[in-house]
Amino acid sequence: MSVAVVLFTSDLRVHDQPVLRAALRGAERVVPLFVRDDGVRAAGFDAPNRLAFLADCLGALDAGLRQRGGRLILRTGDVVDEVCRVVRESGARRVHVAAGVSRYATTREERLRTALREAGCALDVHDAVMTAVPPGAITPAGGDAFAVFTPYFRRWSETRLREVCAAPRTVRVPDLASDPLPERPDAEHVSPGLPEGGEAAARKRLTAWLADGIESYEDRHDDLPGDATSRLSPYLHFGCLSPVEAVHRARGKGGAGAEAFVRQLAWRDFHHQVLAARPEVSWSDYRPRGDAWRSDREEIAAWREGRTGYPVVDAAMRQLAHEGWMHNRGRLLVASFLTKTLYVDWRVGARHFLDLLVDGDLANNQLNWQWAAGTGTDTRPGRVLNPLTQATRFDPGGDYVRRWLPELAELPGNKIHRPWLLPPEDRARLTYPDPIVDLAEGRDRFARARG
């Protein structure tokens, strides 16, 4: 009776799951394995919000496997040691895993390859699981990865995606010991408005999004109070949802909204192919600009806690704390404020986002931060998003700020964006700080340091 191991990583689903599918094709029984990896914990990638979401994902994956006659096998420890242990216990001849792009993922793959070779076991690494188009599948004329999105997107759009593969009807799992499913961390450490994780929730969300939301995406994706984005990012990050399936189904829907949404999915692939080619840019500048970042503890704390005195910045930061998620327009604007106005190192912001974001993804997070900081692939590194212009454009009625800053909720219309302009007696009644930095001074900091 042949056995194969499926090592689940960021692909916690049974639908359109090429790793599981390949294992089932080649073996009569499979071990669906997830390892709660000590290495991930050591690297600081086990923030409570993502651990809570992950607990949901594993519960849902186990449920999906049980519906098919199987179950999830959970182990804890070093991922390579645990895979080898399960291979020995089950007599598996082959291990399947999805390709990853971070240094952590590629090192894991190399270590697995070496350890399994010694154990006489094969390793199959599968593409087009985490992204729709695999990193390296399309390259520019003279290089190994695209550095500009537009030409990348042209090629990406012409690339034929693999077909969606059906969820298996039955999954036969050998009798092996498993750790219990993990619990969510204590509620006090988790954002109260965190979404529910797992494949069932992901599929429900995608279906709802395609039925109602995607058609107005092009017009409304930047509307802060409208909150009309897909909210699929955490499901894509943990692989509860296949990006290939998301692209196929969005294209099937058609229209300008679907096109704009697919374009965002291509951004995900773009960042993954950059990081795959240059794994070091997760923490070092893609294009060093000679920045001499400032590091004022009080300013950084004010940014983190949403008390910079710029209401739209603070509203977005409070949304992050409350939901473990932030509107994309908010992400761009708070990142620009930290790196261009306060002139603080993008790594400080990227770390904070990774600590809280339920979709915190190394490729997308780090490269979008570098885009904001001007150290990334962007060819206009001097771009500064003015928080007041952003507020007027994307929260014209002030409703987004009103939702997240109750202390300003009584201010009417767009007056909410400039509380410092209130008559002194009204201003004095507010428990809201004055701006911690003048925008003109912020511009100077940046201009002086960059030369």
Next chain:
DNA sequence: GCGTCTTTCGG
């Protein structure tokens, strides 16, 4: 066929 120059255009 391959470096380099030119044009275009950009989150």
Next chain:
DNA sequence: CGAAAGACG
């Protein structure tokens, strides 16, 4: 400003 693609030599 700089990446990409096509022209040019």
